[in-house]
Amino acid sequence: MSRRVLITAGAxxxxxxxAEAFAATGARIWVADVDEAALSACPGDWRATRADVSDAGSVAALFGAVGADWAGIDVLCANAGTPGPTARVEDVDLQEWRRCLAVNLDGAFLSAAQAAPMMKAQGAGVILMTSSTAGxxxxxxxxxxxxxxxxxIGLAKTLAMELGPYGVxxxxxxxxxxxxxxxxxxxAREAEAKGMTRDQVHAGYASGTAMGQFVEARDIAEMAVFLASDAARRVSGQVIAVDGFTVNPDPKI
Structure with a gap:
């Protein structure tokens, strides 16, 4: 039976x-996203559902559909995120702060809380959470x-402890x-805030890594497929950077 993979912000x-990397392994794919145009552009053999991960009701409805159609889930990629504002801490609006945490952190929590009972019941499962080198x-x-x-990161490590005894x-x-x-x-936002050009900021990010270059989405995807595979069956509670090795997280030009 092919694996059942749900990816938030998967469109x-x-x-x-x-989603494409897991599909290439023969997995069944279900993507959730708030971008309806992107959802409509997904392959016809994927399940694609509009869901707002910051809303508990929306997440519950998503997993209700997953449970009804798939009767379980093998891999959850809690990937939804938003960059939030670019501003000094004293200039950050409280509502922008809350919105950023709602999508990035609440979304991961709400998704995992729905997936956990399904995975515990079947005695197996993998949860992958997209953090950042900013974390x-x-x-x-x-x-x-x-x-x-x-x-x-704290949530992922805690879930590894809680769910490990159930094979998750x-x-x-x-x-x-x-x-x-x-x-x-x-x-663009950092260039404006720092009085620099886009290319200068881009070069600064690249120079802050040992490899001197940005990563691509497929680099993250390939690591996700590995971590969800039996080749990583004893890898849990880990925080794995895919970043070309950040040696200076705040490079100055």
Missing amino acids: SGIGRAM LYGYPNRAPYAAAKWGV RCNALCPGAVEGPRMEGVL
């Missing part, structure tokens, strides 16, 4: 790359995002700077 970016080192002018991603593994993935539309938005 584009890292999530879409994960390892901090991130100047991005306090809400960094705080949320640190929280995701949980790990956190920490992407570095990933080429793509979301990162372009981050670069």
Whole structure:
């Protein structure tokens, strides 16, 4: 029987790359996203559902459908996230702070809380949570995002402890700077905040890694497939950076 894989924010970016990578292994794919246009562009053999991971009712409805159609879930990629505001901490609006944590941290919690009973009942499962290198080192002018991603790591480690006795593994993935539309938005906002050009900020990110370059969404996806495989059957509670090795998390140009 092919594995049942649910990916939040799975219609584009890292999530879409994960979905494609798991599909290539023969897995059944279910993607959830708030972007209806992106959902409509998903392959016809994927299940695609609009869901807001920051809303408990929306998440419960999603997993209710998954349980009814699939009678369980083998892999949850709790991948949904938002970059949040770019501002000094004293300038961050409280509502923006809460929204950033709601998507990045509450979303991971709500999704895992729904998946856990299914996985415990079947005595197996894998939960992968998308954190960030911002959850390892901090991130100047991005306090809400960094705080949320640190929280995701703590949640992943705790779930690995709670669910391990039931045969369920949980790990956190920490992407570095990933080429793509979301990162372009981050670069633009940081360039404006720092009085720099987009290319200068881009070069600063790249120079902060040992490999001197950004990663691609497929790099994250391939690690997710490995962590969900039997080859990683004893890997749990780990925080794995896919970032070209960050040696300076706040490089100055």
